[in-house]
Amino acid sequence: MDTALTTEQHEIRRALRDLLARYGGPGAIPAAVGTAEGYDPALWRRLAGDLGLPGLALAEEYGGAGCTATELALACEETGRALLPSPLLATAALAAPLIAALGTPDQRAALLPRIADGTLTAALALPGGSLATALGLTGDNRDGTWAGGGRAGGIQARGKEGERRLYGEAGRVLDGHSAGLLLVAAHTGGYPRSRTQVFLVPGDAPGLTRTRLTALDETRPLARVELRDTPAEPLGADDTADAAAALAAAGRAAAAILAAEAVGTAAGALERTVEYVKTREQFGRTVGSFQAVKHRLADLYVRVEAARSAAYHAARDPESGPLALAQALEAARITTGEAVQLHGGIGFTWEHEAHRYLKRAAGDELLFGPVHRLRDHAAERAGLFGPTTAASGVPHGAGVR
Numbered sequence: 001m002d003t004a005l006t007t008e009q010h011e012i013r014r015a016l017r018d019l020l021a022r023y024g025g026p027g028a029i030p031a032a033v034g035t036a037e038g039y040d041p042a043l044w045r046r047l048a049g050d051l052g053l054p055g056l057a058l059a060e061e062y063g064g065a066g067c068t069a070t071e072l073a074l075a076c077e078e079t080g081r082a083l084l085p086s087p088l089l090a091t092a093a094l095a096a097p098l099i100a101a102l103g104t105p106d107q108r109a110a111l112l113p114r115i116a117d118g119t120l121t122a123a124l125a126l127p128g129g130s131l132a133t134a135l136g137l138t139g140d141n142r143d144g145t146w147a148g149g150g151r152a153g154g155i156q157a158r159g160k161e162g163e164r165r166l167y168g169e170a171g172r173v174l175d176g177h178s179a180g181l182l183l184v185a186a187h188t189g190g191y192p193r194s195r196t197q198v199f200l201v202p203g204d205a206p207g208l209t210r211t212r213l214t215a216l217d218e219t220r221p222l223a224r225v226e227l228r229d230t231p232a233e234p235l236g237a238d239d240t241a242d243a244a245a246a247l248a249a250a251g252r253a254a255a256a257i258l259a260a261e262a263v264g265t266a267a268g269a270l271e272r273t274v275e276y277v278k279t280r281e282q283f284g285r286t287v288g289s290f291q292a293v294k295h296r297l298a299d300l301y302v303r304v305e306a307a308r309s310a311a312y313h314a315a316r317d318p319e320s321g322p323l324a325l326a327q328a329l330e331a332a333r334i335t336t337g338e339a340v341q342l343h344g345g346i347g348f349t350w351e352h353e354a355h356r357y358l359k360r361a362a363g364d365e366l367l368f369g370p371v372h373r374l375r376d377h378a379a380e381r382a383g384l385f386g387p388t389t390a391a392s393g394v395p396h397g398a399g400v401r
Helices: 007-023 026-033 041-049 069-081 088-102 105-116 243-279 291-316 318-342 344-348 353-368 371-381
Strands: 122-125 155-158 165-174 181-188 195-202 208-213 222-231
Touching: 007 041, 007 069, 026 353, 069 088, 069 243, 069 291, 088 105, 088 122, 088 165, 088 181, 088 243, 122 165, 165 181, 181 222, 195 222, 195 243, 243 291, 243 318, 243 353, 291 318, 318 353, 318 371
Parallel strands: 122 181, 155 181
Antiparallel strands: 155 165, 165 222, 181 195, 208 222
16 A cells, blocks of 8 residues: 655654654663653653654544544554653553543543643553453454453452442553553443443552563563452443443554554664674675575565555554554564574673564564464454355364464
């Protein structure tokens, strides 16, 4: 597809890339991830105040820029390129769309302007430890088994309307340790009439315990969220709202944003590798002059560009988001792995930037994949596989790998 950018989109990319070159980048990661928040709060205020990053895709009536998902994808591609630790993904790509889709007018008016100006960060807390399942990316989320299914486990909501209290635990919550607001998916109604509903829980609510976990990718802070008789406010006025459908819709839209960020990760690793092989000498000549190395880099370039095209198509057509995410995650995994190889012995150093890109790619696939399940579920949703036929021998539900 045509991925040519408009003048405004070019300006967003230029401004963000310049700001990250001055204040961010792989060199600034150790100090940023060592903070209590897991990111640089001063840089986050610049991103929100100077560029309005968290409000790019929010409506102007809520203080946003009124742009589309394409502009947010473009911004996330740049943050992925710089491996920026920030709450942008959890807040703007996962939480804000759910508030906009399910929230009452009062809830949207109270929360979205604070998200747009960066003073409020949010995280999506889902039981079961699998974002991909709960968001409907790697399986059908309508049966609610990922949220406890009304039985023991997961997160349960108790009490009458207006007096709801939550009990349970969510693992691997992205930016869950520092977010000012948690969107918690919980089961209500008990087992016979069980349904999934989303609740709002302030970060300082009583009975809430948040523990930052050790993650493979330190630029993606994860937390365990425990709720013990924690008061919560339902998101939306009608408790019969189809939260599972809203989560799935938000998941497909977020997949395009995630795909663009993964493309940025792959592109950043490739750019740094190209620069390295231009200067690294072996056998009296630069490594980049060897034909085999040129071929490997050319293959990676084609892979990254194809994934970029898929990501920007998905930003305009969210239904293709999961497939674009699968392609981008695969491109990131392969490209960052090759980057480590082409850097030689230094690339295997844990703190080297090539290894940081590899950990980002591996961590993202663990959190939002795996790739083969993304493709498998996308194929099932598209109806590519029916009952077994004598001609094809392909069983219903068989996935593409």
